[in-house]
Amino acid sequence: MGRSPCCAEDANLKKGPWTPEEDQKLVDYINKNGLGSWRTLPKLAGLNRCGKSCRLRWTNYLRPDIKRGKFSEEEERVIINLHSVLGNKWSRIATHLPGRTDNEIKNFWNTHIRKKLLNMGIDPHTHKPRTDLDHLLNLSQLLCAAQLGNLMNPWDTVFKLQADAAQLAKAQLLQNLMQIMNTNKPANVESAAGFLGSQNPYSLEGLLNGTSTLSAKEQTPQTQNIQNSAGAIPQASSEYQAAEDPWAYFQSGVNYESLDMNNQSFSNSFEQTENPLPKLVSGSPETSPINQMENKTDTAPDFSIYDYEAWEKLIMEDEADSSYWKEILDFTSSSSSPISW
DNA sequence: AAGGAGGGCAACCGCTCATTA
DNA sequence: GTAATGAGCGGTTGCCCTCCT
Structure with a gap:
């Protein structure tokens, strides 16, 4: 079905950056009348803009509860964690970061976090190591x-x-x-x-x-740690x-x-000395959200992600329909072997 | 000092979904 | 049931600023 493009009926509507005067008009109007129909707002507020443009300006910039400035490390961590679960659902992610807009988070992801993950060899889409x-x-x-x-x-x-x-x-x-x-x-x-x-x-x-074929003396201590002669990690x-x-x-x-x-x-995450491959970083089974959800503390492997409440909330909110969730849930209900990705 | 390149961010575009008549 | 409308979302664009040569 779709709908006709916003503002198509009036090509004379202004586009581009907002002026301080326009901002003031919009703020004054909303302060006085509250949020209503965005369609009629521009005319009533005396703005030569389309309603969509007004809404965007308000929600992304003029809203009084907007938090501006650099993202904190905590916020960055939350964004990464939520993105691994929700994907590019910026508005959903934004609901977990008070004062941040979806647009701001999206920009931050694309300009900072995405590059960071790529540089680390992690696919920013899947949050898994790149194997391409x-x-x-x-x-x-x-x-x-x-x-x-x-x-x-x-x-x-x-x-x-x-x-x-x-x-x-x-x-x-x-x-x-x-x-x-x-x-x-x-x-x-x-x-x-x-x-x-x-x-x-x-x-x-x-x-x-x-x-x-690298000689031992070419290897740094760190590399030698990984590749020691006993095969232990x-x-x-x-x-x-x-x-x-x-x-x-x-x-x-x-x-x-x-x-x-x-x-x-x-x-100190690797206790095994027999297996040359790294063991997964462990979280205690009793704290694993999946174990708690499925009551499988005896068979499920160590698996620590986010705190249980956050997980539960996310799952309740996002019907577990993605392959990502299926993958995890299938695994926890069927496997007792080490998780592998 | 000038100008080109790249990054960051605000704003726009086009689409989908929800609601209403 | 269908079409029109409103609102919101994600992707993209383009401007501005900073840095580098």
């Missing part, structure tokens, strides 16, 4: 470039930045490979292995077990914890800001 081949190719090529640089310039300082980039790339590549391996989808593993075998000097096996710095399983790290309620490379906080 383009991304892997970039990381792989970065590694090749760094390796060549080291061979050709042993006195190294010239290539310090390159090496730093390689370090980051290595972490991300490792992370992606682990995620692919962890999905229990043979096709993914094969394609990743084949891809690496053909285009990368490091074998998949080498990257996973720490015997890549030792304590890792927060960024490496995130690198190994950023999805779980994210789910645990991480503040992405803490993934800054300067952050030195440590987390």
Whole structure:
């Protein structure tokens, strides 16, 4: 059915930035008469604007309860968490952030958070590690470039930045490979292995077990931590914890800001010493929202995301119809094996 | 100092959904 | 049941400012 474009009936209506005079007219009118029909408001308020434009100006800028200024870390964390559940439902997200508008949140996401996640190798749409081949190719090529640089310039300082980039790339590549391996989808593993075998000097096996063609002295202590000879996953710095399983790290309620490379906080999340693959970051079963919801503290794996009340509220509000929720709910009701994404 | 590039943000566009006649 | 209308939402655009060369 649809509807005719707003304001189509009058091409003379003003568009573009609002002037202080127009703002004042709108504020005065609403203060005096309250919110009513946006369609008739412009005429009554003496504005040469369409109602839609007035509504937008009011809700996004002039409303008295608008909170302006930079987003706090807490707000950023809330946005990321809510986005992982709600997707691009900016108005829904905005309802959880008093004083923030959907437009403001949307802009903040697109200009800041999205880039941040991409840089971390996390798909901003799915909030899962990126496994697309383009991304892997970039990381792989970065590694090749760094390796060549080291061979050709042993006195190294010239290539310090390159090496730093390689370090980051290595972490991300490792992370992606682990995620692919962890999905229990043979096709993914094969394609990743084949891809690496053909285009990368490091074998998949080498990257996973720490015997890549990088010499030991080229590896930083952090890298060696991940790839120690016993195959155990030792304590890792927060960024490496995130690198190994950023999805779980994210789910645990991480503040992405803490993934800054300067952050030195440590987390002892990996208790297993047999399995070379990282164990998921744990939350106590009794605090897991899913366990509480389904009363399955005995079989469900450790799984910590948001607080229970927030989860319950979100699920009640957003009928659990997305594949995302189905994935989680199916898993918790059927599986006792480690969660894998 | 000038101008080009890129980022941030306000505003617009076009669509869908809900309501009403 | 259908069409018209109002309102809201998400995506996109374009302007302005800052930074870099």
